[in-house]
Amino acid sequence: MAVAVAHGAEAAELRRAWHRSGQRRRLVSLLLVAPLFLYVLLTFMLPIGLVLYRAFENPELIEAFPETASTLSGWDGGEGLPPDPVFATFARELADAPKRATAEAARRLNYEISGFRTLISSSARKIDSIEPAEPSAMRDALIELDARWGEPAYWHAMKRATPSYTPYYILAAVDLRQDDRGDVVQAPEDQRTYVDILLRTLRIAAVVTLVCLLLGFPLANLMANASGPFAVVLMIAVMLPFWTSLLARTSAWIVLLQKEGLVNSLLAWLGLIQAPLELIFNTTGLYIVMVHMMLPFMVLPLYATMKGIPPHFMKASASLGAHPLRGFLHVYLPMTLPGVGAGALLTFIVTVGYYITPSLVASASDQMVGYFIAFFANTTINWGMASALGMVLLACVVVLYLIAARMVGIRQLAGLK
Amino acid sequence: MQYRHQIALVRTLRHLFGAAMVLFLLAPLAAVVPLSFSAGSFLSYPLPGLSLRWYETVFLDGPWLATLKNSLIVGVVATIAATVLGTLAAYAFARRDLPMPTAVLGFLIAPMIVPPVISGLGMYFLLAWLGLTSTMAGVIVAHTVLAAPFVLITVTATLQGFDMSLLRAAASLGASPTRAFLTIVVPVITPGIVAGALFAFMTSFDEVVVTLFLAGPAQRTLPLKMFEGLRDNIEPSILAMATFLMVIAAMTLIVSVMLMKKNTRNLGGRPGGTMAETGE
Numbered sequence: 264m265a266v267a268v269a270h271g272a273e274a275a276e277l278r279r280a281w282h283r284s285g286q287r288r289r290l291v292s293l294l295l296v297a298p299l300f301l302y303v304l305l306t307f308m309l310p311i312g313l314v315l316y317r318a319f320e321n322p323e324l325i326e327a328f329p330e331t332a333s334t335l336s337g338w339d340g341g342e343g344l345p346p347d348p349v350f351a352t353f354a355r356e357l358a359d360a361p362k363r364a365t366a367e368a369a370r371r372l373n374y375e376i377s378g379f380r381t382l383i384s385s386s387a388r389k390i391d392s393i394e395p396a397e398p399s400a401m402r403d404a405l406i407e408l409d410a411r412w413g414e415p416a417y418w419h420a421m422k423r424a425t426p427s428y429t430p431y432y433i434l435a436a437v438d439l440r441q442d443d444r445g446d447v448v449q450a451p452e453d454q455r456t457y458v459d460i461l462l463r464t465l466r467i468a469a470v471v472t473l474v475c476l477l478l479g480f481p482l483a484n485l486m487a488n489a490s491g492p493f494a495v496v497l498m499i500a501v502m503l504p505f506w507t508s509l510l511a512r513t514s515a516w517i518v519l520l521q522k523e524g525l526v527n528s529l530l531a532w533l534g535l536i537q538a539p540l541e542l543i544f545n546t547t548g549l550y551i552v553m554v555h556m557m558l559p560f561m562v563l564p565l566y567a568t569m570k571g572i573p574p575h576f577m578k579a580s581a582s583l584g585a586h587p588l589r590g591f592l593h594v595y596l597p598m599t600l601p602g603v604g605a606g607a608l609l610t611f612i613v614t615v616g617y618y619i620t621p622s623l624v625a626s627a628s629d630q631m632v633g634y635f636i637a638f639f640a641n642t643t644i645n646w647g648m649a650s651a652l653g654m655v656l657l658a659c660v661v662v663l664y665l666i667a668a669r670m671v672g673i674r675q676l677a678g679l680k
Numbered sequence: 681m682q683y684r685h686q687i688a689l690v691r692t693l694r695h696l697f698g699a700a701m702v703l704f705l706l707a708p709l710a711a712v713v714p715l716s717f718s719a720g721s722f723l724s725y726p727l728p729g730l731s732l733r734w735y736e737t738v739f740l741d742g743p744w745l746a747t748l749k750n751s752l753i754v755g756v757v758a759t760i761a762a763t764v765l766g767t768l769a770a771y772a773f774a775r776r777d778l779p780m781p782t783a784v785l786g787f788l789i790a791p792m793i794v795p796p797v798i799s800g801l802g803m804y805f806l807l808a809w810l811g812l813t814s815t816m817a818g819v820i821v822a823h824t825v826l827a828a829p830f831v832l833i834t835v836t837a838t839l840q841g842f843d844m845s846l847l848r849a850a851a852s853l854g855a856s857p858t859r860a861f862l863t864i865v866v867p868v869i870t871p872g873i874v875a876g877a878l879f880a881f882m883t884s885f886d887e888v889v890v891t892l893f894l895a896g897p898a899q900r901t902l903p904l905k906m907f908e909g910l911r912d913n914i915e916p917s918i919l920a921m922a923t924f925l926m927v928i929a930a931m932t933l934i935v936s937v938m939l940m941k942k943n944t945r946n947l948g949g950r951p952g953g954t955m956a957e958t959g960e
Contacts, residue, residue, distance in 0.1 A: 288777055291857065295772035299765040299788060299828055306825045307791050310802025317805060478701065485698045497698060499933075500705040506929035506936075507709060508886045510906040511922035515708040517914055518715060523724045525711050558705065587687070616795020619888050623910050633797040640801055640893070653798045664786075664793055673786045677833050679840065 311657070318650035321429035324421070327368035328356040332425040335418075340445065345418050347398035354401045357383075358390045374431065374645075375420035382411050419443040432651035437461075457635075461655060464631040467621075468614040471553045475561040475610050476603065478554070483565035483602075488574075501566075505559035513623050516552045517543060549625035556620060560613055561606040564678065568602025605675045608667040612660055632656045709926055716919040723914065734920040744905065744921065751902040753816065755884040758823035762880040765824070766831025767873055771865065774839035789829040799826070800893035807894060814896025822890050827880035834879055838872025839865075841947035871943040875936050882932060 325332045331353040338345040357365070369383035386408055393404045406413040423431070423441055434440055434447060438455040442448050449455070486497045504512060519525050520543035527539040542548055572595065580590035618633030632652055639649035667676050719729035738744045769788060772778055791799065803822045804813060812818035842865065850860035866873075888903040895904060902921070909918045 285777070288775065289779075292772040292775045292778050295775075296769045296778060296784065296788075299769040299832065300784070302765055302828070303788055303791065303825060306803070306806070306821055307794075307799065310799065310806045311794065312802075313805040313809075314798060314802040481694065481697055482701050485694055489698070493695075493698070496702055500702040502933050503926075503930060504705050504709065506882065506933045508903065508906075508922070508925040508929065510886075510888065510903050510910065511712075511925040511929075512708065514906070514910055514914060514918050514922045515712045517910065518723050518919065519708050519711050521723070523722075525725065528725060555705065555708065587690075612793060616797060618795075618797045619907060623907075633795060636797045636801060637889075637892070640804070646805075649801055653801055656795060657798050660793065660795060668782075668786055673782050673789070677785070677789055677829075679833060679837050 314650045314653050314657075316650075317646050318432050318654045319428045319430070320647070321371075321424065321427060321431070323364075323367045323371035324425045325427060327360045327364035328353060331356050331421075335422045335425050338418075338422060340419060340422050340443070342415065344402070344413070344415055345422075347402050349418075350402035350405055350412075351398035354390060354393060354405055355395070357387055358393075360387075371424055372420060374435075374648075375424055376417060379417065379420065382409055382417070385409065386412070416443060429647075432647040433654060435648065436651040436655045457652065457655075460630075460632055460635060461659075463629075464615055464633075464656075465659070467549065467553070467629075467631060468611050470550065471557055471614045472561075472607050472610045474550070474554050475557050476607055479558055479561035479565055479606065480599075480603070482558075483562045483569055486562070486566050487569035487572075501559050501562050504555065505563075509556070509619065512556065513552065513620050516548070516555065516624060520548055520551065543624055545626050546629050549621055549629050552620055552624045553614060553617070556617075557610045557614055560610045564605040564609065564675070565599065565602040567678070568599050568605075572598050601671050601675055604667070604671040608663060608671065609676060612663050612667070615659060615663075616656065712919045713923050713926070716916055716923045718916055721916060723916065723919070734916040737917040738920045738924070744902075744917070747900050747902045747905040750816075750899055751885055754819050754823055754899075754901060755881050757820050758827055758884045759877050759881040761820070761824040762827035763831050763873060763877045766828045766876060766880070767835050769828075770832050770835035770839055771861070773836050774842065774844065776844075785832075788832055791825050792829045796826070796887070796889035800890035803890060804893040813894060814899060816899055818894050819891060819899050819901075822894055823884040823887060826887060826890065827883045830879035830883055831873075831876035834876035835869065835872050838869045838875075838943055838947075841944075842868060843947075868946050869943075871939040871946060875939040875943070878932055878936055878939075882929075885928075 331349065334349045334352050335345065338349060360368075365383065365387055369380040372379035372383060386405070389408055393401070393408070395401075396404065411417055423429070423445075430441070430447075435450070436457050438450045438458045439447050440450050482497070482501070486494065486501070489497055517524075521527075522539045522541075524542075526542060527536070530536045531539065542551070576594050576598070577587075577590050580594045581587065585593070615631070616633055617631065618637055621629060621631055622634055622637075633656065636649050636652045636656065639645040639652065667673075714727060715723055715725075716734055717730050717732065718727045719731040719733065720727070722728075773781060773785065778784060799822075803818075807813045807815075807818040807821075810818075812821070846864055847857075847860050850864055851857070855863070886903055887901070888907050891899075891901050891904055892907070895901065906918060906921060909915070
């Protein structure tokens with residue numbers, strides 16, 4: 264109130280002091296949030312940036328054959344073979360390059376044309392037998408070594424693999440490739456796999472989300488309206504699996520669903536089945552276990568929303584003569600939508616990125632994108648492909664995250680009201 | 681009431697449904713407990729006899745204990761770091777004068793949204809660059825950033841019920857902002873901070889995917905060993921460990937519920953928001 268009664272110079276002075284203290288307050292807040300902000304920036308955002316970088320980085324050929332790379336970039340890449348000096352430079356560098364660098368380059372070229380690896384390694388072994396000669400003679404000598412050096416397709420592939428950065432991996436991650444003219448085309452029919460894997464991932468996430476919603480909505484509703492011991496039991500049933508180690512839950516399901524597991528024994532004992540059902544290591548197992556894992560993600564936001572809906576709304580609608588079903592559809596359901604949105608998007612986002620559980624309970628043909636990222640990173644050590652698939656998955660998650668942020672808000676998504 | 685029969689029917693169906701869901705959610709967990717006390721090595725009923733041999737394997741044997749020790753070291757250090765970082769940031773949000781608070785919050789909770797397989801890949805690149813792969817430090821750095829959002833959310837939820845005018849009262853009585861924070865805010869929100877720390881610890885203690893990318897043989901954590909065991913050949917020792925982890929989960933759940941209750945009391949009955957979510 265001091266501001267209101269002060270006049271003239273006094274008021275101006277007071278306003279400045281008020282402003283200064285506000286600025287200082289804000290500075291303190293910034294300093295408080297800065298440590299976590301910088302930590303997330305350096306140990307989380309920077310790594311994501313590195314994944315993006317690795318999806319395009321293309322150092323192998325430049326490292327092994329730097330001069331060949333630069334002469335190839337001068338070639339227009341038209342029909343026919345590159346000019347003779349390219350052959351001469353390549354033959355010289357192939358003989359001189361360190362073994363390790365050659366092996367890396369051979370591996371990289373093999374992504375472009377299958378069989379390129381053996382072409383490089385066999386040529387590298389025999390190259391020392393060629394006497395240095397005129398460029399045109401070197402060309403003939405290389406073709407003499409292996410006829411494939413006379414096919415333009417191999418040189419086009421090598422030219423595509425020489426720049427410092429390549430769209431190869433990101434295109435391959437969506438079943439596209441560059442042809443010899445540099446145009447983007449679909450991969451050959453028998454090599455299209457990743458779009459299918461991506462669609463399968465989205466389909467699995469959608470089904471899991473839908474099943475969780477169908478089970479979670481009535482469950483959350485029951486929890487919000489239950490009282491006494493029943494309410495406690497319901498709460499424990501949702502929270503205990505949620506707090507239990509993911510691997511403990513997965514091992515429980517494997518034991519329960521396997522051929523001589525409890526479910527099959529029970530069904531056989533009841534006389535419902537003659538032979539044991541295949542309940543795990545297939546799509547059925549994947550869905551059963553994933554729904555169990557994800558149900559709390561759906562139920563908790565729904566429960567929070569439903570708990571906030573005053574019960575007298577439904578009573579009011581009933582007292583006005585509405586059938587309970589009508590009251591539910593027109594009064595209750597619309598008020599639960601923020602919870603439905605938060606729960607569904609959260610469930611979908613978490614499911615899309617799952618990798619550990621599917622790798623343990625599903626068959627090879629049920630694996631999702633995450634499995635292939637880990638496969639390329641840990642088994643074949645193809646960082647480019649792992650990173651590119653990571654970027655495709657990340658793009659899906661970011662789009663969903665932005666939709667969620669817009670539709671239900673970050674705070675609701677995080678479980679803050 | 682013309683709907684009485686319908687209502688009674690709906691009520692019965694709802695309770696049956698609730699009982700079925702309780703069975704679906706809890707039965708798998710309950711079913712493994714007896715198996716872990718089996719005297720035999722088959723994972724099916726009936727049990728050939730009872731014994732503690734699988735618990736002896738898990739708790740008296742070197743490999744399991746070594747991974748448990750690694751998990752505890754990583755969990756405790758990462759929890760302390762995440763709790764400090766997360767609590768300070770949550771307090772900044774509660775002061776309500778941060779520029780673009782929603783965008784900043786969205787940025788800070790990104791580690792719990794991005795699939796861990798992507799985070800793990802990126803952190804591997806970063807740590808390889810720094811020469812920190814296959815070190816405890818590397819695993820701890822990664823677990824800290826994954827756990828911090830859970831502290832941030834839990835403490836922010838707690839602070840939502842905190843009456844900020846108490847701080848102005850302290851200031852008017854001559855307390856410095858630091859003193860006001862330590863003597864007024866911290867005591868009131870301590871249950872929230874401890875609950876956040878509990879979330880952070882459980883996040884680290886259950887983390888598999890990122891650790892898979894970063895840990896060498898000497899940093900193998902408990903979940904990593906369980907994962908490898910499940911991939912190769914599931915045996916009752918894994919179920920003994922799973923039972924142990926369920927007991928831990930139950931105790932954590934009880935403690936966190938007690939903390940939330942205490943928190944609501946501390947804030948004069950105002951609820952602080954829902955519990956945070958936890959990822960893979």
